Amino acid sequence: MAQTSSDEKDAFEAAKELGTVEAWNAFLANYSSGFHADLARAYLKKLSEAPQAAPAAPPAPAYNEFPVAAGSWGGIVRSGPGQEYRKVTSLDEGDDVTLLERTGVVWNGFPWFKIDYGNGRNGYQWGGILCAKGTAVPGIFEACRAQAAATPQKPQTTSKPKGCGSGRIKVDGKCLTKSQAIGYCGPGYAPRGGKCVFKHSQPQKPRCPPGQVWSPQELCHYDD
Secondary structure, eight states: OOOOOHHHHHHHHHHHHHOOHHHHHHHHHHOOSSHHHHHHHHHHHHHHHSOOOOOOOOOOOOOOOOSEEEEEEEEEEESSSSTTSOEEEEEEEEEEEEEEEEEEEEETTEEEEEEEOSTTOEEEEEGGGEEESSSOOTTSBSSOHHHHSOOOOOOSSSSOOSOOOTTEEEETTEEEEHHHHHHHHOTTEEEETTEEEESOOOOSSSOOOTTEEEETTTEEEEOO
16 A cells, blocks of 8 residues: 555645535545545545535614613613713603613613603613513513503492402402402512512622612612
């Protein structure tokens, strides 16, 4: 058996590293016989029999429907997208806002948004305390509380019900099924103790880091 040259070995290893049809054809054009040539043809056959990969799906288009109407569940509006920025103002639950853009800053699973909170006044608020009105926006809950809640039927009685029947719970004095109560309270809230309360609760261990305080809207944050 003829001894394989060093150049042939190097060319074979280079074609093997690339692993493409073009690389193996280039090798065979220079070394058409011998042990390495037979291996190169075997690699070419394997490539021809391999299933063709499906073309990659194009990336999803960026959400670009701003400005869009939204609502706030209350909380602090800041001068920039993060808790380290100064407080501009505070909003009440149910205040109308306009989303101007979604920033790339994400905290606790939700991005910060630049908002207009009335009369051309701009600031930033965390997506976890914002809600959409009509148009679902990635990064915030799908619908505001007032839209998500179905209007419950008023009890047919002249006095406030003292208790609810089996399978029903009382929320704000109304007897509702569990699913009705969840819809009545809306995203981010849960029926507890006869009222709709914010789902987040203050952590017991560990408590907020030094210099930060707790609020149900922004959880642990720097005090302003």
